[in-house]
Amino acid sequence: MITLNNEIRAILLASLMVLSVLAIPGAVSAAHTNRGGDAGQFNPGVGGPSDVVVSTDKPIVFRGEDGIDLVDENGTPVDPGNLVGVAGDAEGQPLEEPIPQDQALGQYTLNGQSTGAGVTVQQPRVTDLELLNERGADVADSSVPEDEVLLVRGEYNFETAEDLDINVFDENGNEITGDVLTTSDELSEQQLAELTGPYATNPQQVGNPAQRGTGTEIVYLQGLGQFNETQIGNESVDAGYWALDLSDQDAGTYTITVEGWDNLDFGPASRTATIQLTTDTDVTMDLERDEAVRGQYVPFTIRGSTAGATHFVAIEDDDFRNNVVDERVFRDVEDTVDRGTFDTDDDGTAEFAWAQVVIDEDTGLGLGQIDSAYLDDTNVDVNVFEEGLTLDDVAASIGDPEDDDSVRVIEGVLSIDEPAGSYIAGQEVDVRGTAQQGISDVALYARDQGDWELLDIDENGDLDEGDLIPVDADGEWEERDVRLSVATDIFAIPGRYRFGVIEAEDARGDDGQLRETLTTSEFSAGSSEQTSILVTEPGLGPGAAEGDVNAPIEAPQQIDVQRPQIFKSYNGQVATDDGTVDVLGTAPGQDDVLLVMVDTRGRVATEQVTVDDDDVFEEDDVPLITADGRPLNEGNIQAVVYAVGRDSVAGDGIIPGETSADIAAVENYVQRFSGTGLTQQQVLEIFNDETVDEAGSDDLFIRDSFRYTDGATSIETVKPVGAAGTGINPVAPGDEMLISGITNRKPDDNTIAIDVTEGPSANEFASPSTDEWNFTGRWSVTMQVPEDAEPGSYTLEADDGDNTDIVVFEVGNQTAEPAGPAATVSFANQTSDGSSVVVESASLPDGGFVVVHDASLLDGNVVGSAVGVSEYLEAGNASNVTVTFEEPVSESGTYIAMPHRDTNGNQSYDFVATNGSDDGPYTADGAAVTDDAVVTVGNETTATPEPGTPTPTQSGMPALALLVGLLTTAVVALYRRD
Numbered sequence: 003m004i005t006l007n008n009e010i011r012a013i014l015l016a017s018l019m020v021l022s023v024l025a026i027p028g029a030v031s032a033a034h035t036n037r038g039g040d041a042g043q044f045n046p047g048v049g050g051p052s053d054v055v056v057s058t059d060k061p062i063v064f065r066g067e068d069g070i071d072l073v074d075e076n077g078t079p080v081d082p083g084n085l086v087g088v089a090g091d092a093e094g095q096p097l098e099e100p101i102p103q104d105q106a107l108g109q110y111t112l113n114g115q116s117t118g119a120g121v122t123v124q125q126p127r128v129t130d131l132e133l134l135n136e137r138g139a140d141v142a143d144s145s146v147p148e149d150e151v152l153l154v155r156g157e158y159n160f161e162t163a164e165d166l167d168i169n170v171f172d173e174n175g176n177e178i179t180g181d182v183l184t185t186s187d188e189l190s191e192q193q194l195a196e197l198t199g200p201y202a203t204n205p206q207q208v209g210n211p212a213q214r215g216t217g218t219e220i221v222y223l224q225g226l227g228q229f230n231e232t233q234i235g236n237e238s239v240d241a242g243y244w245a246l247d248l249s250d251q252d253a254g255t256y257t258i259t260v261e262g263w264d265n266l267d268f269g270p271a272s273r274t275a276t277i278q279l280t281t282d283t284d285v286t287m288d289l290e291r292d293e294a295v296r297g298q299y300v301p302f303t304i305r306g307s308t309a310g311a312t313h314f315v316a317i318e319d320d321d322f323r324n325n326v327v328d329e330r331v332f333r334d335v336e337d338t339v340d341r342g343t344f345d346t347d348d349d350g351t352a353e354f355a356w357a358q359v360v361i362d363e364d365t366g367l368g369l370g371q372i373d374s375a376y377l378d379d380t381n382v383d384v385n386v387f388e389e390g391l392t393l394d395d396v397a398a399s400i401g402d403p404e405d406d407d408s409v410r411v412i413e414g415v416l417s418i419d420e421p422a423g424s425y426i427a428g429q430e431v432d433v434r435g436t437a438q439q440g441i442s443d444v445a446l447y448a449r450d451q452g453d454w455e456l457l458d459i460d461e462n463g464d465l466d467e468g469d470l471i472p473v474d475a476d477g478e479w480e481e482r483d484v485r486l487s488v489a490t491d492i493f494a495i496p497g498r499y500r501f502g503v504i505e506a507e508d509a510r511g512d513d514g515q516l517r518e519t520l521t522t523s524e525f526s527a528g529s530s531e532q533t534s535i536l537v538t539e540p541g542l543g544p545g546a547a548e549g550d551v552n553a554p555i556e557a558p559q560q561i562d563v564q565r566p567q568i569f570k571s572y573n574g575q576v577a578t579d580d581g582t583v584d585v586l587g588t589a590p591g592q593d594d595v596l597l598v599m600v601d602t603r604g605r606v607a608t609e610q611v612t613v614d615d616d617d618v619f620e621e622d623d624v625p626l627i628t629a630d631g632r633p634l635n636e637g638n639i640q641a642v643v644y645a646v647g648r649d650s651v652a653g654d655g656i657i658p659g660e661t662s663a664d665i666a667a668v669e670n671y672v673q674r675f676s677g678t679g680l681t682q683q684q685v686l687e688i689f690n691d692e693t694v695d696e697a698g699s700d701d702l703f704i705r706d707s708f709r710y711t712d713g714a715t716s717i718e719t720v721k722p723v724g725a726a727g728t729g730i731n732p733v734a735p736g737d738e739m740l741i742s743g744i745t746n747r748k749p750d751d752n753t754i755a756i757d758v759t760e761g762p763s764a765n766e767f768a769s770p771s772t773d774e775w776n777f778t779g780r781w782s783v784t785m786q787v788p789e790d791a792e793p794g795s796y797t798l799e800a801d802d803g804d805n806t807d808i809v810v811f812e813v814g815n816q817t818a819e820p821a822g823p824a825a826t827v828s829f830a831n832q833t834s835d836g837s838s839v840v841v842e843s844a845s846l847p848d849g850g851f852v853v854v855h856d857a858s859l860l861d862g863n864v865v866g867s868a869v870g871v872s873e874y875l876e877a878g879n880a881s882n883v884t885v886t887f888e889e890p891v892s893e894s895g896t897y898i899a900m901p902h903r904d905t906n907g908n909q910s911y912d913f914v915a916t917n918g919s920d921d922g923p924y925t926a927d928g929a930a931v932t933d934d935a936v937v938t939v940g941n942e943t944t945a946t947p948e949p950g951t952p953t954p955t956q957s958g959m960p961a962l963a964l965l966v967g968l969l970t971t972a973v974v975a976l977y978r979r980d
Contacts, residue, residue: 035162035226036055037053037054037055037061037062037063037162038054038055038056038057038059038060038061038121039055039057039059039061039075046161046162046163046164046165046225046226046227052069052070052071053070053071053072053073053077054070054071054072054073054121055073055074055075056072056073056074056080056085056112056119056120056121057074057075057119057120058117058118058119058120060109060111060119060120060121060122061121061122062121062122062123062124062162062163063101063121063122063123063124063163064101064123064124064125064126064160064163064266064271065101065102065103065104065105065107065123065124065125065126066100066101066102066103066126066265066266066268066271067100067101067163067265067266068099068100068101068264068265069100069265070099072085072099072121074119080112082096082097082098082099083096083097083098084096084112085097085110085111085112085120085121086110086111086112086114087106087108087109087110088108088109088110088111088114088115088116088118088120089108089109089116090106090107090108091106091107091108092106092107092108092109092110092123093108095110096110097110097121097123100265101123103268103269105123106123107123107124107125108122108123109121109122109123110122110123124159124160125269125270125271126158126159126160126163126164126262126266126270126271127158127159127160127270127271128156128157128158128166128260128261128270128271128272128273129157129158129159130155130156130157130273131154131155131156131157131258131260131273131274131275132154132155132275133146133152133153133154133258133275133277134152134153134154134155134192134193134196135150135152135193135366136150136151136189136190136192136193137190137192138190138192138193138195138196139365141277141365141366142275142276142277143275143276143277144277144278144305144365144366144367145277145278145279145280145305145306145366145367146248146277146278146279146280146366147279147280147366148248148249148251148253148279148280149249150248150366151184151188151189151190151193151245151246151247151249152245152246152248152277153189153193153196153208153243153244153245153246154168154243154244154245154246154258154260155196155241155242155243156168156224156241156242156243156260156273157240157241158225158240158241158242158260158262158271159240160262160266160271161225161226161238161239161240162226163262163266164225164262164263164264164265164266165223165224165225165226165227165228165242165262165263166223166224166225166242166260166261166262166263167221167222167223167260167261167262167263167267168211168222168224168242168244168258168259168260169222169258169259169261170182170246170256170257170258171256171257171259172251172252172254172256173254173255173256173257178251179222180220180222181250181251182246182247182248182250182251183209183211183222183244183245183246183247184209184245184246184247185206185208185209185245186205186206186207186208186209186245187209188245188247189205189208189245193245197243198240198241199237199238199239199240199241200229200233200234200235200237200239201239201241201243203233203237204229204233207224207228207229207233207243208224208243208244208245209245210228211223211224211228211244221263222244223242223263224242224243224244225239225242226239242260246258248277248279251279252279253279253280253284253306254278254279255276255277255278255279256276256277256279257274257275257276258274258275258276258277259272259273259274260272260273260274261273278305278306280305280306280307280366284305284306285304285305285306285307285313285386285388285389285404285405286304286305286306286386286405287302287303287304287315287384287385287386287403287404287405287406287407288302288303288305288407289301289302289372289384289407289408289409290302290303291409292409292410293409293410293411293412294374294409294410294411294412294440295374295411295412295413295414295415295438295439295440295441296374296375296377296379296411296412296413296414296440296441296505296507296529297373297374297375297414297440297441297442297505297507298374298439298440299333299371299372299373299374300371300372300374300409301369301370301371301372302315302369302370302371302372302384302407303367303368303369304359304361304367304368304369304370304386305366305367307361307366307368307389311360311361311389311390312339312358312359312360312361312389313358313359313361313368313386313387313388313389313404314356314357314358314359314386314387314391314393314396315332315356315357315358315359315370315384315385315386315387316354316355316356316357316384316385316387316396316400316403317331317332317354317355317372317377317382317383317384317385318353318354318383318400319351319352319353319354320378321377321378321380321382321383322355322376322377322378323376323377323378323507324378326376326512327343327351327352327353327354327355328343328355328376329341329342329343329355329356330373330376331355331372331373331374331376331377332355332356332357332370332371332372332373333370333371333372333373335370335371336369336370336371337359337360337361337362337367337368337369337370338357338358338359338370338371339358339359339360340357340358341355341356341357341358342355342356343355343356344356344393344396344397346397346400353397353400354396354397354400356393356396357370372384372409374409374411374440375440375442375507376507377411378411379411379412379413380410380411381408381409381410381411382408382409382410382411383406383407383408384406384407384408384409385400385403385405385406386403386404386405386406387399387403387404388404413528413529414437414438414439414440414441414505414529415437415438415529415531416435416436416437416438416441416444416503416504416505416529416530416531417435417436417437417531418433418435418501418502418503418531418532418533419434419435419436420432420433420434420435421433421486421501421535423533423534423535423536424535424536424537424538425486425487425493425535425536425537425538426537426538426539426540426541426590426591427487427493427494427495427496427537427538427539427540427591427648428485428487428540428591428592428647428648428650429485429486429487429540429590429591429617430483430484430485430615431483431484431485431486432480432481432482432483432484433446433459433471433480433481433484433486434478434479434480434481435478435479435480435503435531436477436478436479437473437477437478437479437505438477439477441473441505441529442472442473442506443470443471443472443473443505443506443507444470444471444473444479444503444504444505444506445457445469445470445471445503445504445505445506445509445516446459446469446471446489446501446502446503447501447502447503447504447509447520447525448486448490448492448493448499448500448501448502449492449499449500449502449522449525449532450492450497450499450500453519453520453521453522454500454502454519454520454521454522454524454525455490455492455518455519456469456509456516456517456518456519456520457469457486457489457490458488458489458490459471459481459484459489461484461485461488461489465516465518466516467516469516470506470516479503483615487537487648493535493537494537494648495537496537496538496539497536497537498534498535498536498537499534499535499537500532500533500534500535501532501533501534501535502525502530502531502532502533503530503531503532504520504525504528504529504530504531505528505529505530507528508527508528508529508530509528539591539647539648539700540589540590540591540592540645540647540648540702541588541589541590541591541702542587542588542589542592542595542643542645542702542703542704543587543588543589543704544568544586544587544588545568545586545587545588545618545619545620568585568586568587568641568643568704568706569583569584569585569599569641569706569708570583570584570585570586570748570777571583571708571709571746571777572745572746572747572748572749572775572777572778572779573744573745573746573777573778573779573780574708574709574779575708575709575710575711575714575746575779576626576639576708576709576710576711576746577711577712577713577714577746577747577748578633578636578710578711578712578713579712579713579747579804579805580713580747580748580751580752581625581626581627581633582622582623582624582625582626583599583623583624583626583641583708584621584622584623584624584748584750585597585609585611585619585620585621585622585624585643586618586619586620587618587619587620587643587704588617588618588619589613589617589619589643589645589702590617591617591648592613592645592646592702593612593613594610594611594612594613594619594645594665595610595611595613595619595643595644595645595665596608596609596610596611596643596644596645596665596668596669597609597610597611597621597624597641597642597643597644598641598642598644598672598689599626599634599639599640599641599642600639600640600641600642600682600685600686601634601635601636601637601638601639601682601710602635602637602638602681602682603635603677603681603682604675604676604677604678604679604680604681604682604684604685605628605632605634605635605676605677606628606629606672606673606675606676606677606685607624607625607626607627607628607629607634607676608629608669608672608673609621609624609625610665610666610669622750626639626710628673628676628677629673629676630676630677632677634710635710636710636711636712637709637710637711638682638707638708638709638710639707639708639709639710640682640686640705640707641705641706641707641708642686642689642703642704642705642706643702643703643704643706644665644668644689644693644694644701644702644703645665645701645702645703646663646664646665646668646701646702647699647700647701647702648700649700650664651663651664652664652665652667652668652692652693652696652699652701653692653693653694653696653699653701654696654697654698654699657671657692658671658692659671659674668692668693671689671692672685672688672689675688675689686705690703711746712805713746713747713802713804713805714744714745714746714805715743715744715745715746715747715754715781715800715801715802715805715806715807716743716744716745716800716807717730717741717742717743717798717800717807717808717809718742718743718744718906719731719740719741719742719743719906720733720739720740720741720798720809720811721733721739721740722734722737722738722739722740723737723738723739723740723784724922726848726903726905726922727905727907728905728906728907728908729907730809730810730811731811732811732812732813732814733787733811733812733813734787734813734814735787735788735789735790735791735793735813736787736788736789737786737787738784738785738786738787739784739785739786739787739811740782740783740784740919741756741782741783741784741785741798741800742780742781742782742783742919743780743781743782743800743807744779744780744781745775745779745781745802746779747802747804747805749773749774749775750773752773752802752803753771753772753773753802753803754771754772754773754781754783754800754801754802755769755770755771755800755801755802756769756770756771756783756785756798756799756800757769757798757799757801758785758796758797758798758799759797759798759799759808760796760797761794761795761796761797761813762791762792762793762794762796763788763790763791763792763813764796764797766788766790766791767785767786767787767788767791767796768785768786770783770784770785771783778915780916780919782919787813791813792813793812793813793814794812794813794814795810795811795812796810796811796812796813797809797810798810798811823845823847824845824847824926824931825844825845825846825847825901825924825926825931826843826844826845826901826931827841827843827844827845827852827899827900827901827931827932827933828841828842828843828844828933829841829842829854829897829898829899829933829934829935830842830935831935831936831937831938832935832937832938833937833938833939834891834937834938834939835939835940836887836890836891836892836939836940837886837887837890838870838884838885838886838887839854839870839884839885839887839897839935839937840882840883840884840885841854841872841882841883841884841885841899842881842882843879843880843881843882843883844875844879844880844883844899844901845878845879845880845901846875846877846878846880846901846903846924847877847878847924848877848903848904849874849875849876849877849878849903849904850874850875850901850902850903850904850921850924851871851872851873851874851875851901851902851904851911851921852871852872852875852880852883852885852899852900852901852902853868853870853871853872853885853899853900853901853902853911853913853923854868854869854870854871854885854887854897854898854899854900855867855868855869855897855898855900856869856891856895856897856898857895857896857897857898859898860896864918865913865914865917865918868913868914869887869888869889869891869897870885870886870887870888871885871886871888871911872884872885872886874904874909874910874911885899891939892939892940893939894936894937894938894939894940895936895937896934896935896936896937897934897935897936897937898932898933898934899932899933899934899935900923900930900931900932901923901924901931902921902922902923902924903921903922903923903924904921905920905921905922906920906921
């Protein structure tokens with residue numbers, strides 16, 4: 003049933019259609035289009051039916067549409083609210099009518115299924131707007147002569163919903179659409195050839211756009227609604243066309259907007275272009291930018307001329323670097339057809355550079371580019387002259403151009419990111435930095451005390467263009483793997499020097515060639531940047547791998563350093579079952595290192611290892627075999643890492659019996675003495691004599707050692723987790739027991755498996771394993787004793803695949819031992835010189851240690867907060883216990899004393915080394931026993947508390963006491979976990 007509102011709207015629309023037909027002479031009945039089915043007739047012009055059939059074809063409706071009626075295939079109205087989105091952002095949303103401009107895009111159906119009847123909501127768009135001149139070229143946003151007729155083409159996607167309207171405004175904002183519209187008779191053949199669809203067969207429609215709109219204004223429509231059924235035929239309309247004649251208008255800027263005529267005139271459904279209307283006398287020069295970094299390209303445009311005309315553009319000598327005129331200031335691109343320089347007075351020096359620019363017949367513009375690399379850092383004037391002049395004419399009127407524009411040229415800014423402050427002689431490094439846009443290439447220089455010297459970046463021995471570094475599009479310059487000590491001998495000797503980067507153009511001489519040296523003033527006058535760089539000797543050192551416990555090396559050539567260093571042993575041993583050793587170290591400034599391993603009988607195994615770009619050398623499974631295939635003898639192995647040093651030659655540069663003195667020659671030399679009856683020490687002395695001990699040698703040398711022996715894995719401890727003691731201890735049903743031991747196998751290649759092989763309930767035990775242990779060789783696992791395990795003796799086996807160890811432990815119903823005396827500690831406020839503190843008293847029932855923690859314990863740093871430990875204390879009471887700090891402290895503050903057990907019985911404090919596994923703290927009520935004190939370091943003084951003032955261990959500081967309690971509970975948890 004049609005509502006009253008629908009009836010009124012139908013009458014109004016019909017009236018408007020009649021008015022529009024009567025108002026426009028020659029108007030015809032507009033074509034209709036189906037939207038969704040035969041029941042949907044719609045006229046996208048002014049007035050007419052507006053039915054959209056909700057069908058499985060899902061006809062398109064548009065954001066912002068108003069006045070449409072949704073019906074089914076029988077013509078029955080459909081409530082828009084019954085259409086619900088089925089996908090994407092539209093999913094679950096109802097369709098509104100009028101359709102909001104922000105309605106979610108997508109399909110809306112009656113049954114909420116993608117296969118149901120519905121509609122599709124799209125975004126209305128004017129997809130393109132072209133202003134075609136008489137040659138058919140798009141001159142939108144450019145200039146045209148005043149007598150040019152333009153064909154406006156607006157492409158759009160809502161041709162079935164609304165026609166397009168055009169509005170033309172002059173530069174004062176006045177609408178002049180009706181004054182400039184003209185007929186298709188004024189169009190050129192090229193413009194007529196651009197017409198598409200029914201406009202191609204009915205070009206007269208281009209000149210008949212007027213339709214009366216809402217009754218308050220005239221709109222100038224083009225589109226489907228402007229054709230009758232005969233004209234439209236089977237063709238589609240995807241664009242609207244208008245013809246514009248601006249010949250009666252003044253020169254200036256004109257704005258043309260094309261958009262939907264009614265509701266669809268928002269956002270992307272509207273598109274605007276401009277044109278610059280010119281006369282023959284309005285030739286202008288426009289530079290694209292007001293400021294340019296020297297080296298940037300500056301585009302320019304000549305406007306207001308006629309097609310095919312040529313104009314000279316000129317820049318005078320005082321705007322060039324050092325007044326040296328260069329024709330390359332004008333790039334040979336776009337509409338530039340010639341360029342050169344002009345010597346006005348025939349003195350051999352040019353006074354200006356020129357370019358000849360032709361006005362493009364399609365665009366009416368003359369385009370070119372200026373390369374500011376040749377210009378001085380100043381305000382540069384660019385002049386354009388009227389057409390038809392000769393170069394002599396330009397020279398005579400150089401100060402009186404037709405028009406000019408200027409650009410401020412500034413020096414580019416450079417930065418150096420790498421190397422950052424230091425360099426190791428011989429090292430390969432990446433050199434990189436940034437350059438402001440406009441700088442295309444940079445050159446690197448170094449300075450000691452005198453002039454700046456060019457770096458031979460490509461290391462080919464020549465200083466030339468190959469040593470330049472290009473700047474990429476992101477303004478970054480970079481050269482990878484540069485050996486600075488080869489690029490210049492300045493950086494081959496340790497010391498402090500200057501490292502600089504300069505724009506390549508500023509490093510050139512009058513002949514255009516790169517200068518090998520620059521004075522300090524020449525370097526500073528250009529676009530440049532410099533930094534200080536400290537050159538140091540190359541070195542050797544251990545690598546840092548996760549889990550390593552390597553001791554630090556104090557000097558590059560230190561001998562007999564603490565083990566393990568570079569050769570990775572476990573419990574100080576390498577197993578013959580593995581037969582190889584892993585190596586990890588650093589060698590900054592070196593390409594390769596030589597590994598030399600000598601056994602007790604003087605047999606030698608060697609291996610060359612490459613140093614990576616990050617200065618790390620790493621080699622797994624280095625074979626302990628001589629060059630002739632004989633394995634090294636078991637026992638002590640002296641292992642050496644050797645490198646040739648900064649000068650890249652071994653010793654004094656001469657190796658007996660070798661034609662060179664590189665690292666390969668050293669390897670050949672030392673292999674000669676393998677198995678010749680020399681002792682281990684003799685082989686090493688001979689090796690040293692020709693390398694590190696040679697006069698003037700800068701060779702590098704680190705000695706390590708390990709014991710080469712049979713593979714072994716042993717069980718040392720079986721006990722309940724958290725229990726004190728070492729050795730094999732009884733456990734109870736339901737206990738979690740800790741099993742730990744020692745191995746010399748490599749964890750990367752081996753796994754230790756634990757099994758209970760014999761016993762009343764042996765089959766009920768799990769079989770844990772581990773492949774994680776550090777260089778101490780200590781391994782550990784936990785195993786749950788079954789709740790229903792029968793008491794008795796059980797056999798426990800540890801197997802690494804090649805070796806086993808077996809122990810017997812007892813499972814029994816244990817009764818609680820009577821509580822013994824409790825551990826206590828008393829720690830008083832005191833002054834210290836920073837090297838140690840004194841703990842007033844401590845009671846350790848089973849012996850052990852007193853450990854002092856710094857305040858980071860309060861932040862949860864359980865292991866790392868331990869800063870000092872006492873000597874081993876026998877069981878009982880101790881007074882005035884001195885605790886020496888591992889490293890002197892300089893800050894006063896709160897420190898915490900904590901007594902620890904000696905759980906493994908070795909009288910060595912191992913809590914930190916085992917990450918809390920051994921030597922846990924004494925506890926009371928589940929928390930570690932502690933006392934804290936304020937330690938004043940140096941001359942600082944601590945105020946003496948007034949009588950009755952609570953101390954840190956009394957109720958006056960409950961917060962601190964509580965925090966210490968909580969954290970020491972964490973200490974106990976850490977110990978029990980391990």
